[in-house]
Amino acid sequence: MQKNKKKLTDYMWILSITYLILGLFNILFAWLGLLCFFIPLIIALVGGGKKYCNRYCGRGQMLELMGTKLKLSRNRDIPHFLKSKWFRYGFLVFFLSMFIVMLFTTYLVFSGVKDLKQVVTLIWTFKVPWNWVDISGVTPWIAQFAFGFYSIMLTSSVLGIITMMLYKPKSWCVYCPMGTMTQLVCKAKYKEKTKY
Amino acid sequence: MAKIKRKALVDTEFCVACGSCVKVCPLQIITIEQGVFAKLEKDKCVGCGKCAKACPASVITIETMEVE
Numbered sequence: 001m002q003k004n005k006k007k008l009t010d011y012m013w014i015l016s017i018t019y020l021i022l023g024l025f026n027i028l029f030a031w032l033g034l035l036c037f038f039i040p041l042i043i044a045l046v047g048g049g050k051k052y053c054n055r056y057c058g059r060g061q062m063l064e065l066m067g068t069k070l071k072l073s074r075n076r077d078i079p080h081f082l083k084s085k086w087f088r089y090g091f092l093v094f095f096l097s098m099f100i101v102m103l104f105t106t107y108l109v110f111s112g113v114k115d116l117k118q119v120v121t122l123i124w125t126f127k128v129p130w131n132w133v134d135i136s137g138v139t140p141w142i143a144q145f146a147f148g149f150y151s152i153m154l155t156s157s158v159l160g161i162i163t164m165m166l167y168k169p170k171s172w173c174v175y176c177p178m179g180t181m182t183q184l185v186c187k188a189k190y191k192e193k194t195k196y
Numbered sequence: 197m198a199k200i201k202r203k204a205l206v207d208t209e210f211c212v213a214c215g216s217c218v219k220v221c222p223l224q225i226i227t228i229e230q231g232v233f234a235k236l237e238k239d240k241c242v243g244c245g246k247c248a249k250a251c252p253a254s255v256i257t258i259e260t261m262e263v264e
Binding site: 044048053064088168183187 | 212231
């Protein structure tokens, strides 16, 4: 039997935690989260499959450590509806819709129709004031996007932690919108390849 | 006399290809096929069940079979 040796990519969870902490001190760090959006998509589009999920996803590693090393997970089977196609695709559509709403809000601030709101919205509902850092010198739309994006990242982390505790550690991976989206890209490529 | 063997079985329809099983397989016989589903070399599988335990979607089961 071969023993799995620890690699540098096994420590990506540190980046995920650092990202969430940096957002507490300066919301502009939220922009870095775009990497978690583009890298998996680019890898899938260039034929790298789901390598991002498989090797580099810091969130997955973080949830796994919380569930296994810290023993925070009940390790129960995930309910069938959470892994059903309609839920996974439905959640992806919902998530993307919320992303578009966030982009539209950023546009409204950019065009001066709306004022910048120093608020992080948790689970698309709870408005948490986030005004302890002075961002008066920053262009309002840049800050607005950061608040919106950090809201998405924090919300998905909270959902991931809840399902990690209730079910298996990496339950978030089952309905993660990025995972669903990259798998869709891979499925399309796979179908194309196997057609001939 | 018939021998009882245990093998892992992946329900590819519901597999999310997250790769959790790949990481825990002690024989490293699991791969993610084109980013679509997990695929294992069945003849090499010893049915230890580590992949089934790690699978967040619980789509891996351990089946028992009798072999001559």
